Amino acid sequence: MLRRVLESLSLTDSFMWLTGGAIVAVIVVGSAATLSMGRYSGRHWFDFIIFGLAQGSIYALIALGYTMVYGILRMINFAHSEIFMSGPYTACYVAMALSRSGFLESQPILSLAVIFIVAMAVSTVIAVLLERIAYRPLRTAPRLVPLITAIGASFFLQYTFRGLYGSGFQAYPDIRMLQGAWLLGPLRILKIQVVVILAAALMMAGLYLFIQRTRIGKAIRAVSEDKEIAALMGIDVDGMIVRTFVIGGMSAGAAGVLYALMYRQVHFFMGFIPGIKAFTAAVLGGIGNIPGAMLGGVFLGLFESLGPNLFLDGLGVPSPNQLKDAIAFIMLVMVLIFRPTGILGERLAEKKA
C-alpha cells in the first residue's frame, strides 16, 4: 500500500512536497522561537497587523483589476501596474498645485476628492485606451500574443511617464489631516492607515454589490462565463469588456492614491512591485474570483507584515524585514504547491483548467 503511494509520486512532486514541508517547518519553529523570546509586545503585533491590513487592502484593490480582466478575457493584463501608477502620478501635480494655492490647507476634504477623481479618471482612461488599442484587435489571437502585448504596453507606459515627468521621485504634498495617530488606550493607530483600510473596504464592498446585484454586474459575470451565449442573449460583449476595464482602472487609480498617501511619493516605476504583489494576491485567492482577490490581497499584506518578524526573527536572521518580498513570493510558491487553484479557486479548476 505505502509502496504503491511512493511509486505513484513523481520526482518533481516529492521535491515540491518536501520544499513545502520544509517551509512549513521553518515557519512553525521560527514562530515558536520568536514568541518564546518575547522581544515584541502586543503593541508591536498590533502595529504589524494594522500595517499589514492597510498594505493588503491596497493589494486587494489592485488585484481586483487583474482578476476581473482575467475572468472576462482569460488574459493577465501586465500593464495593470502602470494603470495603477499613471493615476496618482498625474494627480500628484494637481495635489502640488492645490498645495501651492493654499486650497489643500483650507479645504483638505475637497482637495482629496479632487485628487481621487483626477487619479481615477486618468487610470480609467488609460485602461480603456489599452483595451481598445492594444487588446481588442488581438481578441482572437493565440493567448500568448496579448500577453506579450501587455508587457510591451507596460514598458511603453512606464517610459512615457518617465519622459513626461522625469525619472526622479516626486513627493506627494502633506495633508495634515491624515498625519499623526489616534490613541486607543495603550495602542496608537496611524490615521493614514485607518483611512486606507476604511476607504479600500468601502470601495470593495461597493464593487462587490455592483457585480452581484446590478443588471450590468450580472451581465459582466455572464460574459465572463460564455461570450457567445451572452451575445445571443442580447448582451453587448464589447461593452461589458470595456466596463470591466473601467472598474479595474477606477479601483487601481484609487489604490494608487492610497498608496501615494501612505508612502508620500510617486515614481514612474512605483507600479511594478505593488503590481506583481497584487497579481500574486489574485493568484492566491484564485484568479478570476472577485472575493478571492480581496481575500488574497489582505492575506498577502498581513503575511508580508507579520511574516519577517514572526517567522525569521526567532531564528536569528539579521534584519528580517528586508526579506519581506521574498516571504511574499514564497507564500505564492506554497499556495501553488498545496492548492494550485488558489484559496477560493475550486470552481475555476473544473471550468478553465
Place this chain on the structure above:
Amino acid sequence: MALLEVEAVHAYYGNIHALKGVSLTVDEGEIVTLIGANGAGKSTTLKTISGLLRPRQGHVRLANEDLSAYKPHQIVAKGIVQVPEGRRVFGRLTVMENLEMGAFTRTDGKEIRQAAESVFALFPRLKERQHQVAGTLSGGEQQMLAIGRALMARPRVLLLDEPSMGLAPALVDSIFDTIKQLHATGTTILLVEQNARMALQVADRGYVLQTGEVILSATAENLRSNEMVRKAYLGLT
C-alpha cells in the same frame, strides 16, 4: 410575406464552404423545422441568422429588414432569439439571474417580472429552483431554463437548436409538448433537430439540408411520407 427570410446565403468557416446558397422562409406563427445529418449545416444556418457568423453572400431579413449590418446582440433586440445547442446556461448564475440575462434587451422591471412569471407557469420546476445556481440543475431542467431564458426576451422568432439532444426519452416528450404549447400561443419557431420523427410531428413545414444545401422543402406531412426522408432520416423502409 415571410417574417424571417433567409435568401441564398453562403457562409464559410475559414475556407470551409459550410452553407452553399441556403434559402428558407418562416411565416408568422409557424413552426418550421430544419432536418439533416450531422454537419449538414443546420446549426450553421442558425448561427448565420443570429449574426454569430456573417454570410459572405446572400441576406437574412426579419420583416423585410436586412440584418447583415447588425451584431448578434442587436439582432436579439430586433426579436430573433436562439436557444443554443447543448443548452449552455450560465452555470455560475442562479436560475433567476439566467432569466434576467435572457431579458437583457428589456429594461422595464415590471414587464421582466411578468415574463418570469409566465416562464414559471410553463416550467413550474424552475420556480422551485429559482435561487439555485444553474450549474447544479439536471440536464432536463437546464433545457427548460435555456428555453425559458430565450422566452424572456419575448422573441418574434425563436430559434431552437437541438432541444432534445442528450435528454432521456420522457424528457424529450415533455420538451416537444412545450414546443407545441408555445406554438399554440402563437410563437414563431425555427426548429433544428436530429430527431426528425419528433420534429416532423410538431412542425408545419420542413426543409431537408444536406452538405450545406437545401435538397427538399415541403409541408411536414409530405416530408413524412417522402420516400427519401423515410429512408434517410426516419429510419423506416
